[in-house]
Amino acid sequence: MSVFRAFDHPYFTHALLAGTGIAAAAGLVGYFLVLRAQVFTGDALGHVAFTGALAALALGYDLRLGLFVATVVFAVLIGALGRRGRSDDVAIGSVFAWILGLGAFFLTLYSTRGAAHGTAGVNVLFGSIFGLSAGQARTAALVAAAICAVVALLARPLLFASVDEAVAAARGVPVRTLGLVFLVLVGACAAEATQAVGSLLLLGLLAAPAGAAHRLTARPHHALALSAGLAVAEMWAGLGLSYAAPRLPPSFAILAVATAVYLATLLTVRPRRDHTVTSEEERDDVPTPSRL
Amino acid sequence: MSLRGAAVRVGGRTLWSGVDLEVGAGEFAAVLGPNGVGKSTLIKVALGLLPITAGEVRVLGEAPGRAGHRIGYLPQRRNVDPSLRIRGIDVVRMGLDGDRWGVPLPLPVRFSARRRAARDRIAEVIDLVGASAYAHRPIGECSGGQQQRLLIAQALVRGPELLLLDEPLDSLDLSHQGAVAALIGRICREEGVSVVMVAHDVNPILPWLDQVLYLAEGGAAAGPPREVITTETLSRLYGTPVEVLRTGHGRLVVVGGGHRAAGGGGHGHHPELG
Numbered sequence: 025m026s027v028f029r030a031f032d033h034p035y036f037t038h039a040l041l042a043g044t045g046i047a048a049a050a051g052l053v054g055y056f057l058v059l060r061a062q063v064f065t066g067d068a069l070g071h072v073a074f075t076g077a078l079a080a081l082a083l084g085y086d087l088r089l090g091l092f093v094a095t096v097v098f099a100v101l102i103g104a105l106g107r108r109g110r111s112d113d114v115a116i117g118s119v120f121a122w123i124l125g126l127g128a129f130f131l132t133l134y135s136t137r138g139a140a141h142g143t144a145g146v147n148v149l150f151g152s153i154f155g156l157s158a159g160q161a162r163t164a165a166l167v168a169a170a171i172c173a174v175v176a177l178l179a180r181p182l183l184f185a186s187v188d189e190a191v192a193a194a195r196g197v198p199v200r201t202l203g204l205v206f207l208v209l210v211g212a213c214a215a216e217a218t219q220a221v222g223s224l225l226l227l228g229l230l231a232a233p234a235g236a237a238h239r240l241t242a243r244p245h246h247a248l249a250l251s252a253g254l255a256v257a258e259m260w261a262g263l264g265l266s267y268a269a270p271r272l273p274p275s276f277a278i279l280a281v282a283t284a285v286y287l288a289t290l291l292t293v294r295p296r297r298d299h300t301v302t303s304e305e306e307r308d309d310v311p312t313p314s315r316l
Numbered sequence: 317m318s319l320r321g322a323a324v325r326v327g328g329r330t331l332w333s334g335v336d337l338e339v340g341a342g343e344f345a346a347v348l349g350p351n352g353v354g355k356s357t358l359i360k361v362a363l364g365l366l367p368i369t370a371g372e373v374r375v376l377g378e379a380p381g382r383a384g385h386r387i388g389y390l391p392q393r394r395n396v397d398p399s400l401r402i403r404g405i406d407v408v409r410m411g412l413d414g415d416r417w418g419v420p421l422p423l424p425v426r427f428s429a430r431r432r433a434a435r436d437r438i439a440e441v442i443d444l445v446g447a448s449a450y451a452h453r454p455i456g457e458c459s460g461g462q463q464q465r466l467l468i469a470q471a472l473v474r475g476p477e478l479l480l481l482d483e484p485l486d487s488l489d490l491s492h493q494g495a496v497a498a499l500i501g502r503i504c505r506e507e508g509v510s511v512v513m514v515a516h517d518v519n520p521i522l523p524w525l526d527q528v529l530y531l532a533e534g535g536a537a538a539g540p541p542r543e544v545i546t547t548e549t550l551s552r553l554y555g556t557p558v559e560v561l562r563t564g565h566g567r568l569v570v571v572g573g574g575h576r577a578a579g580g581g582g583h584g585h586h587p588e589l590g
Contacts (some may be wrong), residue, residue: 176419180414180419180420181414181415181417183410183414184415187400187410188407188410191391194384194387195385195411195414196384196415197414197415242402242406242454243403247401
């Protein structure tokens with residue numbers, strides 16, 4: 025089977041190693057992004073990731089340094105601008121276009137320095153997961169594992185704070201700090217995902233598996249695990265597709281699979297929104313005399 | 317819970333002062349008054365989220381904020397987001413262990429006595445509020461009354477000695493107001509839980525009330541409902557003639573004395589009841 029020959033190529037095993045970790049982290053972080061209605065934050069951080077990476081290149085630093093510094097700093101900034109650790113649309117919208125313009129400036133600065141630099145912009149925007157070295161893949165996988173560990177540690181109080189902020193605060197959950205730490209995780213995750221699918225497409229990796237998991241189960245911890253599992257499976261399928269059909273860029277293949285899975289859940293799982301059904305059940309909402 | 321000569325300032329404005337209230341174990345107290353007078357603020361003070369500027373507040377024998385695990389709290393809210401895909405039982409569970417770090421290990425329940433105890437306790441409170449039929453549905457798909465019952469179960473799950481409820485009947489239609497009020501009254505009587513409830517309308521909870529704290533811009537009055545919700549007391553509080561009428565079914569209607577400055581007084585109690 026030609027698929028098994030894929031593992032003979034170091035570039036493929038590197039992509040698989042980094043991709044698995046990145047997908048798992050994106051799935052976990054994405055579940056909470058969808059739950060907290062902060063998906064837009066992920067999008068904004070994608071733009072920041074682009075600018076950060078190109079700023080680092082233009083100034084002669086490692087691309088990943090720029091990625092992580094830019095996304096984490098902006099995640100904190102978004103949290104500080106938005107009240108109560110929850111970023112709001114105006115705060116994001118007001119910085120967002122300017123950041124992208126700054127990215128274009130750094131791109132010009134960098135690509136005019138040498139002809140070989142011309143593809144840098146494309147690589148950051150659309151990812152180059154098959155171009156990762158062994159060291160880069162290992163670092164990406166380790167950072168992803170750290171993100172997953174922190175999400176697992178915070179999962180229960182973060183869930184409480186996301187669903188029921190006032191009650192969680194009264195119970196002593198540090199909701200504001202949790203919100204900020206979560207945004208830092210989103211920032212780190214965006215920087216990671218940029219290396220796999222690129223800054224323009226990372227939103228799909230954060231939102232599609234999480235959205236599908238939200239539709240497939242209403243048990244929060246199952247949904248969290250399912251979101252990570254779906255993301256990893258979609259990553260593997262995308263990498264396999266891209267290997268089998270080299271015309272397909274890996275980021276396209278990964279997101280095509282992710283979107284297809286989400287669409288499938290959209291078409292097959294129909295959450296009941298019909299409140300006329302509940303009105304009938306409400307009649308036995310009034311306690312029966314035996315209960316009183 | 318007790319307040320003695322308590323006063324609070326929010327944003328440089330004294331909301332209320334000279335508030336005395338004594339709620340004994342297993343008593344049901346209502347906090348009434350027009351909008352914006354600081355009823356919810358009183359709950360925040362009791363939770364220790366806001367300091368008082370004068371007087372003394374004790375909650376379950378301790379300073380506010382010290383007895384958090386012995387208090388069940390239901391904040392004021394509108395309905396839950398209909399797209400929230402989390403089961404009612406999971407929301408109840410958050411009240412039990414939602415503040416613990418880490419994720420529950422996916423081990424079968426039979427290997428852990430604590431998991432079994434948690435599961436039984438959750439089933440018990442859900443049964444107590446009569447929500448067993450819909451606790452496994454996503455809470456966003458439940459009706460307002462069903463959501464309120466599940467949230468009361470969440471507040472009850474740790475076996476609190478005091479329930480602080482902020483307008484729990486506000487988002488419900490009239491028939492459900494009566495049912496949820498009856499549920500809260502029953503929990504207070506049978507489980508011996510003290511209840512302090514901010515209310516917009518006193519009538520649904522009137523049969524269970526031991527104490528009333530009436531807040532108005534002119535001051536505060538506390539005591540048994542028959543002594544507080546009277547023409548004399550409310551007229552003095554509002555500083556304008558106010559009339560309290562009693563309908564044939566024993567319901568109370570507060571009517572402002574023709575003076576618009578009396579403001580919220582008339583809003584407090586809906587004349588359409590009864």
